[in-house]
Amino acid sequence: QVQLVQSGAEVGKPGASVKVSCKTSGYTLTDNYMHWVRQAPGQGLEWMGWINPYSGATKYTQKFQGRVTMTRDTSTVYMELSSLRPDDTAVYYCARGNGYCTGGSCWFDPWGQGTLVTVSS
Amino acid sequence: QSVLTQPPSASGTPGQTVTISCSGSSTNIGSNYVNWYQHLPGAAPQLLIYTNSYRPSGVPDRFSGSKSGTSASLAISGLQSEDEADYSCAAWDDSLSGWVFGGGTKLTVL
Numbered sequence: 001q002v003q004l005v006q007s008g009a010e011v012g013k014p015g016a017s018v019k020v021s022c023k024t025s026g027y028t029l030t031d032n033y034m035h036w037v038r039q040a041p042g043q044g045l046e047w048m049g050w051i052n053p054y055s056g057a058t059k060y061t062q063k064f065q066g067r068v069t070m071t072r073d074t075s076t077v078y079m080e081l082s083s084l085r086p087d088d089t090a091v092y093y094c095a096r097g098n099g100y101c102t103g104g105s106c107w108f109d110p111w112g113q114g115t116l117v118t119v120s121s
Numbered sequence: 122q123s124v125l126t127q128p129p130s131a132s133g134t135p136g137q138t139v140t141i142s143c144s145g146s147s148t149n150i151g152s153n154y155v156n157w158y159q160h161l162p163g164a165a166p167q168l169l170i171y172t173n174s175y176r177p178s179g180v181p182d183r184f185s186g187s188k189s190g191t192s193a194s195l196a197i198s199g200l201q202s203e204d205e206a207d208y209s210c211a212a213w214d215d216s217l218s219g220w221v222f223g224g225g226t227k228l229t230v231l
Contacts, residue, residue: 104153
């Protein structure tokens with residue numbers, strides 16, 4: 001079955017970078033966009049952007065432009081967040097989109113188990 | 122502050138029907154489909170309802186979704202203890218050109 005397995009918890013200092021991986025199995029990576037969503041403590045889910053694993057094209061929400069980079073290799077997708085701030089402390093999820101869908105008729109299924117990123121000096 | 126508005130909590134007793142609301146605007150719910158996600162404690166979020174009212178394979182028909190204007194609702198009938206979880210709505214926002222979520226509703230089964 002389709003599985004997304006994320007890397008383990010990370011601790012980063014303010015100003016540093018963190019890179020989270022999302023290893024896929026059970027389907028062809030290039031058949032679906034991959035999205036990244038985060039959830040800060042006590043907050044709702046927040047969409048960060050997507051990557052087209054076939055072409056490498058990306059779309060980031062304006063809030064993270066210039067700080068986030070999504071990449072991929074054969075079976076794994078990565079999300080790197082730089083210039084870390086304490087309010088970046090959150091659980092980060094990868095989530096597969098339905099095909100090459102972007103926009104209003106898309107949904108996310110399945111999701112990775114989440115990676116806790118803690119930003120602390 | 123989430124773009125979509127949900128009540129922070131809801132509760133019900135086993136067997137009851139509970140409804141969770143999700144309020145948005147013309148640029149998100151008013152012009153796009155709504156999806157719902159269930160987030161069980163310690164687990165990854167799971168797709169519960171897509172395209173307003175469709176259930177993925179494996180989701181019991183006790184869960185149903187609807188949309189009217191700029192609001193959407195998730196109804197859970199025959200409430201069971203294992204339904205205790207956080208529920209979040211989501212929709213594409215044409216103005217923001219991105220996905221927006223509700224703040225989540227924590228459902229307690231009394």
